[in-house]
Amino acid sequence: MTSIGTGYDLSNSVFSPDGRNFQVEYAVKAVENGGTAIGIRCKDGVVLALEKLIHSRLLKKDANKRIATVDRKVGVVSAGLLPDGRHFVSRARDEAAQWRSIYKSPIPTSSLADRMGGYVQAYTLYSSVRPFGVTAIVGGWDSEAELGVDGQVGSGPKVGAGGKREGAKSGGPYLYMIEPSGLYWGYYGAATGKGRQAAKAELEKLNLADGEISLEQGVKEAARIIYVAHEDSKDKEFELEMTWVSSLEGPTKGHHQEVPKALREEAERLAKKSLEPEDEEEEARVEGGDRMEE
Amino acid sequence: MNHFPHGWGRPRDDVYGAYNHAYLQPDGSKQHTQSPIVTGTSVIAVKFKDGVVIAADNLASYGSLARFTDVKRLRRFNSRVVLGFGGDVSDMQHLDRLLSTLSIREDYSSTASESDNAARELNARNLHTYLAKVMYKRRSEFNPLWNAILVVGLDGESQPFLATVDLLGTTFSAPTLATGFGAHLAQPILRRAVPDEAAVAEMTREKAVGVVRECMKVLFYRDARSIDKYSMAVVEKEKEVELVEDEQLEQQSWAFAEGIKGYGTQTV
Amino acid sequence: MFRNNYDNDSVTFSPQGRIFQVEYAQEAVKQGSVVVGIVSKTHAVLAALKRNAEELSSYQKKIIEIDTHYGIALAGLASDARVLSNFMKQQSLASRLTYDRPMQLADITARIGDRAQINTQQYGKRPYGVGLLIAGVDATGPHLFEFQPSGVTQEMVACGIGARSQMARTYLERNLEQFEGSNREELIRHALRALKESLSQDKELTVDNTSLGVVGTGDAKERFRLFEGTEIQSWLETTFENQGSTQEGEGMDVDK
Numbered sequence: 001m002t003s004i005g006t007g008y009d010l011s012n013s014v015f016s017p018d019g020r021n022f023q024v025e026y027a028v029k030a031v032e033n034g035g036t037a038i039g040i041r042c043k044d045g046v047v048l049a050l051e052k053l054i055h056s057r058l059l060k061k062d063a064n065k066r067i068a069t070v071d072r073k074v075g076v077v078s079a080g081l082l083p084d085g086r087h088f089v090s091r092a093r094d095e096a097a098q099w100r101s102i103y104k105s106p107i108p109t110s111s112l113a114d115r116m117g118g119y120v121q122a123y124t125l126y127s128s129v130r131p132f133g134v135t136a137i138v139g140g141w142d143s144e145a146e147l148g149v150d151g152q153v154g155s156g157p158k159v160g161a162g163g164k165r166e167g168a169k170s171g172g173p174y175l176y177m178i179e180p181s182g183l184y185w186g187y188y189g190a191a192t193g194k195g196r197q198a199a200k201a202e203l204e205k206l207n208l209a210d211g212e213i214s215l216e217q218g219v220k221e222a223a224r225i226i227y228v229a230h231e232d233s234k235d236k237e238f239e240l241e242m243t244w245v246s247s248l249e250g251p252t253k254g255h256h257q258e259v260p261k262a263l264r265e266e267a268e269r270l271a272k273k274s275l276e277p278e279d280e281e282e283e284a285r286v287e288g289g290d291r292m293e294e
Numbered sequence: 295m296n297h298f299p300h301g302w303g304r305p306r307d308d309v310y311g312a313y314n315h316a317y318l319q320p321d322g323s324k325q326h327t328q329s330p331i332v333t334g335t336s337v338i339a340v341k342f343k344d345g346v347v348i349a350a351d352n353l354a355s356y357g358s359l360a361r362f363t364d365v366k367r368l369r370r371f372n373s374r375v376v377l378g379f380g381g382d383v384s385d386m387q388h389l390d391r392l393l394s395t396l397s398i399r400e401d402y403s404s405t406a407s408e409s410d411n412a413a414r415e416l417n418a419r420n421l422h423t424y425l426a427k428v429m430y431k432r433r434s435e436f437n438p439l440w441n442a443i444l445v446v447g448l449d450g451e452s453q454p455f456l457a458t459v460d461l462l463g464t465t466f467s468a469p470t471l472a473t474g475f476g477a478h479l480a481q482p483i484l485r486r487a488v489p490d491e492a493a494v495a496e497m498t499r500e501k502a503v504g505v506v507r508e509c510m511k512v513l514f515y516r517d518a519r520s521i522d523k524y525s526m527a528v529v530e531k532e533k534e535v536e537l538v539e540d541e542q543l544e545q546q547s548w549a550f551a552e553g554i555k556g557y558g559t560q561t562v
Numbered sequence: 563m564f565r566n567n568y569d570n571d572s573v574t575f576s577p578q579g580r581i582f583q584v585e586y587a588q589e590a591v592k593q594g595s596v597v598v599g600i601v602s603k604t605h606a607v608l609a610a611l612k613r614n615a616e617e618l619s620s621y622q623k624k625i626i627e628i629d630t631h632y633g634i635a636l637a638g639l640a641s642d643a644r645v646l647s648n649f650m651k652q653q654s655l656a657s658r659l660t661y662d663r664p665m666q667l668a669d670i671t672a673r674i675g676d677r678a679q680i681n682t683q684q685y686g687k688r689p690y691g692v693g694l695l696i697a698g699v700d701a702t703g704p705h706l707f708e709f710q711p712s713g714v715t716q717e718m719v720a721c722g723i724g725a726r727s728q729m730a731r732t733y734l735e736r737n738l739e740q741f742e743g744s745n746r747e748e749l750i751r752h753a754l755r756a757l758k759e760s761l762s763q764d765k766e767l768t769v770d771n772t773s774l775g776v777v778g779t780g781d782a783k784e785r786f787r788l789f790e791g792t793e794i795q796s797w798l799e800t801t802f803e804n805q806g807s808t809q810e811g812e813g814m815d816v817d818k
Binding site: 032057060081090127 | 568572575581676683684685686717720721
Binding site: 403410413414416419420421423424427450 | 659660661662663666668669672700701702703
């Protein structure tokens, strides 16, 4: 980074002469030190997975969940500063609740990503705040069924105008990734955190754009990719945290939930097995940070 | 009464003189709801040994018009709480949305293990306390939610719980409860079956369901704002909530109608 | 002279993505005297070492009861802890009033965590300079949470924070397997021993400088209670049998 120390990197919302906002770039650094997080968009749902580094034996096992639910069918996983991730989730929940109070129905995943993109971007605009030190992956299932309105008590008239179009389809799996700049894209497979390069390489091999991969396959691939991405920091222990959200007919019935223990353990077993014969991959090492980053 | 609803319920100018606008807001005092609009009638419930039965019919009336005939006035909150709403239907919908927001928020702090989740879920007593606060706050703002609510389910000790809260924020608990006309027509019948907590311990689910069905029939006979389609829910220990929303009143007997003289289309 | 330009406030990232003001706040925790917390299947215990400003002054308050079912132990700026504990007390009372339900420990911990995070992202604010151990029981059993100035909160089986607390943590890690099955008395003794590990050579635990907080659930249900002074005499005697009646050494600083 050439312009470090020239003074343009000391305050948020300030451009350097070559048009960069250094504080945002530094926030990205905080993300790059965090444990790897990925999301996979499958044909019948979305899987989120996280490499949760365990830095103390005194931590309670299987507690301290990091992948959060927003409204009932969206999951959020983030890499970077833990408390910033919680702030992000808390705002996402407020947005979802506010959406419900206006529209009387759950927020579409795309709208949630859009609003959160806007929120995060606002933290790059002012010198009185700092950008978010997280990149968040937002995955959800928008219901394919015809939803009632919140608080609906009856079925309404059986004949007459209903505004329904014959054969119209909606809903499905959605996956977005929001960066500290506020920038966000939709993804077939998204990865962030320390092991993102290795994870991205693995995700690309899956041909996710074809939309062929099933949710169960997705779970197994997600576990494997986290294990591959962990190769870099092999010395540290980690817990694999995985959640998923499926269609209404699928295993989670449209809700965002933790992947059942049995399935997760099976996926982990396969992941470990797949790694055994291979040689470790070479990746650029990033130096570790303080305890705020996992 | 005249045709200016704005003036209804206010001191009449010809009696008290014109309102002095210097005293309060220029357009007089502020008014909130004075009466419910679309309404549901009675809700009845009775405790038995291992749970609670609750029922309400599926009608929403607009004054004396039977306006909506498939309205669900029993709402399941979670695996151990059901709410029954009487009174204004739009206020009920408002509360329903309030509770679904609450339910979503509660899910956020869920833990890893299923058994822990059951322990931390809001129980019937928690929800009744909460609703009592909501209702009392609104009545204290002179803007009540025009409902009478029965909260049924299991409390923190997994014991049957039954309590009511109304538009004034009044709370009450008893082995049997009924709102609206039911308080006059069904409550005596329910009390005969379950006079006290001792009787609750003897009560079976079958008998409780039986007496509730009987009451629904009496209410349909005597309450002009009722309908013969109703919903019934049973919350029982260690079981999922059973909620049936399309019950039909069976074995009605209108033979007595022959003998009634004096109104209707008959010629005396 | 070298000067770190990136440590003036909590809204500036360093080129490595660190926030120095937050890290400095974590240092303030290490200035406070040590506190320890452990949970078993039935109990949660807090133990704290209290300092006094001088021989004739009183000792500081290290353990605060928040509600009947839980309390906190603090290390660092005591006044920041008071702000947080007041907030926790209000929230806990609100939970009882609104829902007739004791506050869940995970929920209250998340709430102070969220509050602390705001202090690390806005200009004109500073991070809290205190670390907390939140210990108690709720509908899902006994819990122990650690709170840090950064807003990081995590559930622990056992934990120690404050000056020289690494020694206490080492003791806790060595005896980790025993805690879950420990009874009330064993758990208290573990907490006291862990605390003792963090003391400098010339110091002893006495009835004056030691605080204990104990709470139980299930069959061993008991409300959160603070034990100090002569109440803890017998525990000190049974835990450290060869202990003489020692007075405190010198060089005892106060928490800022």
